[in-house]
Amino acid sequence: MNLSLFVQQILNGLTLGSVYALVALGLTLVYGILHIPNFSHGALFTAGAYVAFFIVGSLGANYWVGLIGAALATAAIAMLSERLVFSRLRDSPPLHDMIAAIGLLLFIEAVAHAIWGADFRRLAPPYPGIMRVAGTVLPIQRALIIAGAIGLMVALHLFLRRTVTGSTIVAMAQNREGASLVGIDLTRVSLITFAISGALAAIAAVLFAPINLISPGMGNLVILKAFVIIILGGMGSVPGAILGGMIIGFAESFGAFYISTDLKDIIAFALLVAILSLRPQGLFPAPAR
Amino acid sequence: MTSILSARVIALVGLALAIVYPLVVPNDYFIYVMALAFIFAIATIGLNLILGYTGQLNLAHAGFMAIGAYTVGLLTVDYGVPFWLALFLSGIVAAAMGFLAGIVSLRLRADYFAIFTLCVGLIIWLMIEKWDWLTHGVVGVIGIPAPSPIGPIRFDTPLANYYLVLAVLVLALFVMDRIVHSLLGRAFMAIRNGEGLAEALGIPLMRTKVTAFVISTAYAGYAGGLYAGFVRFIGPQIASEANAFDMIAFILVGGLGTLSGPVLGAVALTWATQSLQFLQDYRLLVFGPLLIILVMFLPKGIIGTLKARQAREAGAKAAAARGAAKAERSPAHA
Numbered sequence: 001m002n003l004s005l006f007v008q009q010i011l012n013g014l015t016l017g018s019v020y021a022l023v024a025l026g027l028t029l030v031y032g033i034l035h036i037p038n039f040s041h042g043a044l045f046t047a048g049a050y051v052a053f054f055i056v057g058s059l060g061a062n063y064w065v066g067l068i069g070a071a072l073a074t075a076a077i078a079m080l081s082e083r084l085v086f087s088r089l090r091d092s093p094p095l096h097d098m099i100a101a102i103g104l105l106l107f108i109e110a111v112a113h114a115i116w117g118a119d120f121r122r123l124a125p126p127y128p129g130i131m132r133v134a135g136t137v138l139p140i141q142r143a144l145i146i147a148g149a150i151g152l153m154v155a156l157h158l159f160l161r162r163t164v165t166g167s168t169i170v171a172m173a174q175n176r177e178g179a180s181l182v183g184i185d186l187t188r189v190s191l192i193t194f195a196i197s198g199a200l201a202a203i204a205a206v207l208f209a210p211i212n213l214i215s216p217g218m219g220n221l222v223i224l225k226a227f228v229i230i231i232l233g234g235m236g237s238v239p240g241a242i243l244g245g246m247i248i249g250f251a252e253s254f255g256a257f258y259i260s261t262d263l264k265d266i267i268a269f270a271l272l273v274a275i276l277s278l279r280p281q282g283l284f285p286a287p288a289r
Numbered sequence: 290m291t292s293i294l295s296a297r298v299i300a301l302v303g304l305a306l307a308i309v310y311p312l313v314v315p316n317d318y319f320i321y322v323m324a325l326a327f328i329f330a331i332a333t334i335g336l337n338l339i340l341g342y343t344g345q346l347n348l349a350h351a352g353f354m355a356i357g358a359y360t361v362g363l364l365t366v367d368y369g370v371p372f373w374l375a376l377f378l379s380g381i382v383a384a385a386m387g388f389l390a391g392i393v394s395l396r397l398r399a400d401y402f403a404i405f406t407l408c409v410g411l412i413i414w415l416m417i418e419k420w421d422w423l424t425h426g427v428v429g430v431i432g433i434p435a436p437s438p439i440g441p442i443r444f445d446t447p448l449a450n451y452y453l454v455l456a457v458l459v460l461a462l463f464v465m466d467r468i469v470h471s472l473l474g475r476a477f478m479a480i481r482n483g484e485g486l487a488e489a490l491g492i493p494l495m496r497t498k499v500t501a502f503v504i505s506t507a508y509a510g511y512a513g514g515l516y517a518g519f520v521r522f523i524g525p526q527i528a529s530e531a532n533a534f535d536m537i538a539f540i541l542v543g544g545l546g547t548l549s550g551p552v553l554g555a556v557a558l559t560w561a562t563q564s565l566q567f568l569q570d571y572r573l574l575v576f577g578p579l580l581i582i583l584v585m586f587l588p589k590g591i592i593g594t595l596k597a598r599q600a601r602e603a604g605a606k607a608a609a610a611r612g613a614a615k616a617e618r619s620p621a622h623a
Contacts, residue, residue: 037400039407085581096584098346098403099541102534103584107577114574220530224411227404235400262419269408273393276405280396 004136009253011133015142015211017249018149022204023222024229024241025156026197032173032236033193034086036094039101041201042223043108048074048202049214050112053121063126067206071199077108078198079191087190113216125210145207152203153242156196160238169193173236221265228272247271300462300549307455317447322563323556324451327458328516330555333539334465334548335508340537341546342469343501344481345399348533349390349406352413353506355528357383357513359417362430362523372437376514383510384503391502395495407530414528429524436518450519457515458552461508466548468504477501481546531573538576541583544590553591 023045030038048070056066081104089097127140160166171179172189180186205219212218229248233240248268256264311320336350357379364370364378394405417424424430436444436453444450468474476497479487488494517523536551539558543550562572583590589597 035400037404085585088585092584092588093344094399095340095344095346096588098400099537100581100584102537103577103580105577106534106573106580110573110577224408228408231401231404266412266415266419269412272405272408273412276397276401277393280401 005257007133008136009257010250011136011138011142011146012253012257013246013250015145015249016252017246018145019204019208019245020222020225020229020248021242021245022149022152022200022207024226024233024245025153025238026200027223027226028230028233028236028238028241029169029173029193030197031230032169033190034097036097036101037227037230037235038197039098039223040081040104040108041197041226042219043105044074044078044198044201044219045205045222046112046216046219047077047108048198049123049205049209049218050116050121051202052206052209053116053123053214056123057121063124066123067203070202070206074198074202075195076198078194078201082190082194086194087187109216109219116216118216121214123206123209123214139211141207141210145211148203148207152200156200157238165192225268228268231272232275303549304459308452311448311451320447320451322559324447324454324519325516326556326559327451327454327552328512328519329536329539329559330552331454331458331461331515332509332512333536333551333555334461335505335512336536337540337546337551338465338468338477338508339501339505341540341544341550342474342481343477343498345395345498345502346403347406347502347505348403348530349410349413350505350509350536351530351532352410352528353383353387353509354513354516354532355413355417355523355525356386357510358517358523358527359424359430359513360510361514361517362433363424365434365517366430366432372434372518373439376436376511376518379514379517380507380510383513384507387503387506387509388499391499391506392495395498395502410528410530410533414525417525417528424525427525429522430517431522433517433521433523435521444518454515454519457511461511462548462552469548473497473500478546534576534580538580538583541580541590544593544596545588547590547592547596550590550592 023041026044027038027041030041051073052063052066052070055061055069056063061069085100085104086097089100125139125141127144130137130139131143132138158166160170168179168184168189169192171182171184172186172193176186179189225248226245229244230236230241231244232247233242233244248271251267251271252264255267259267310323314320332350332354336347339345339347360379360382361372361375364375365372370378390406390409394402394409397405418427420426436450438444442449444453469477476487476492479490479492480494480497484494487497513527516527535558536555539554540551541554542558543552543554565572565575587594
């Protein structure tokens with residue numbers, strides 16, 4: 001087989017894996033607060049892409065301004081959803097949170113649909129060129145995605161491990177009562193966590209948009225894959241989300257190439273079904289609390 | 290005793306209204322929409338068993354409905370199987386698929402189960418879309434025959450189909466009533482209220498949950514089979530998550546874990562969306578917030594809230610009666 005095609009698939013896998021990992025990271029952090037899968041997370045991905053499209057496409061601003069604007073706006077939406085919906089459902093059964101999250105997902109998608117319609121939109125890449133890596137070509141946008149994702153993951157890791165605020169998030173995820181007992185403010189930690197998760201989803205979307213298209217349903221497949229990833233990686237685990245993201249990214253890029261592009265989207269879900277059939281607790285279960 | 294009687298009276302009045310309904314409405318459109326609402330009500334009654342009574346969020350219900358619909362569509366159109374045999378098989382095929390999905394997914398924690406079923410629903414949709422030679426892909430199945438006549442009764446008018454659907458709905462409600470009031474039904478509710486406690490009481494968790502799931506998917510399958518015979522055309526769209534979310538909304542409006550809630554919700558919301566036709570594109574703009582508002586402010590739904598009020602009033606009345614009895618007695622003591 002052809003070596004450069006093989007390298008090409010590795011680069012594709014890295015790109016996809018980076019996007020998925022960023023989305024899954026936010027999801028896994030919020031899981032630490034809500035203890036339910038936040039179904040509305042995919043809508044944040046969509047919202048981020050549209051905000052950037054608005055800033056860059058309609059206001060004519062620079063791509064990076066669009067990226068930052070999208071991150072800020074989506075963080076604000078995520079914080080609003082925490083304040084208006086999730087914090088009020090804290091004492092309800094988990095079923096209610098999940099249904100409310102689905103309601104949010106439908107609502108945000110419908111808003112995007114009402115404003116921008118069902119048409120596919122394009123976001124021009126900031127640097128349309130290509131570069132050469134190990135005998136194959138790599139569009140600069142893909143390099144940006146990989147570099148951006150790695151940078152954000154390192155930053156997030158340092159934030160969670162080295163700062164007091166980051167430690168409070170970790171503490172809250174480990175044990176809510178314990179964290180409250182030592183004086184950590186649940187409201188503040190929830191807001192920060194939602195803001196980070198929204199910003200990460202938006203950045204992933206804006207990085208991904210130039211090599212993909214923007215549409216109201218664009219978040220659906222990505223969020224489903226992010227769910228698969230956090231189940232693979234263990235709910236609430238940060239390294240697990242990154243590793244799981246890469247596993248799914250590579251499975252998809254190699255599956256599309258060596259099996260069939262038609263089946264590309266089924267691979268992640270088939271993998272999930274197979275893994276959960278064999279290991280109901282996920283690949284890397286979190287230690288018992 | 291009186292409350293059971295009144296429940297039966299209400300059920301009979303509802304049935305009488307449903308029987309008279311097509312005779313008083315101006316045209317077939319009303320009959321058509323109501324029959325569709327009843328078909329979705331049948332599927333939703335099934336979903337309520339796993340969601341409302343057993344407490345597991347199944348997001349693949351529309352997928353199982355699609356399996357039932359495609360069983361009827363493909364068997365009658367491509368393989369010349371008689372309609373009634375195909376309809377009989379629709380629930381069984383869906384339940385068999387439900388059994389396979391259930392034994393894998395019901396071992397999981399509740400939140401994993403929700404994600405897993407979301408993925409199952411998507412896999413069913415993608416399979417229908419991509420598996421062209423079996424399912425006709427995105428084109429869908431066209432020209433499904435109407436239910437074949439039984440003796441003198443023919444099913445080629447919307448009116449006849451309406452009564453067929455209504456009959457199945459009544460049967461579905463009756464069977465569900467028997468199930469939830471049996472020991473098995475109590476076991477489902479025990480699991481909803483606390484898996485650990487239910488297991489400690491000696492309820493086999495896995496077997497009970499799989500039973501609930503299989504029954505619920507059979508309901509979805511039969512609803513799908515009726516849908517295929519009624520609409521006479523099916524496409525992959527029927528498996529979409531939007532349909533599953535609709536059914537969850539039906540249950541929430543009517544009341545989680547109540548018998549009549551899903552029927553009330555399906556009828557009310559179907560007519561609400563029909564009268565908001567001009568909102569067709571923006572339907573979800575209303576639907577999303579509706580779901581949130583319902584779980585926040587009216588988590589028991591219409592029927593559940595009414596029942597809770599009834600129970601409170603009965604309690605207050607009993608307390609008042611006790612108080613009066615005591616007051617009557619106390620002078621005698623004095």
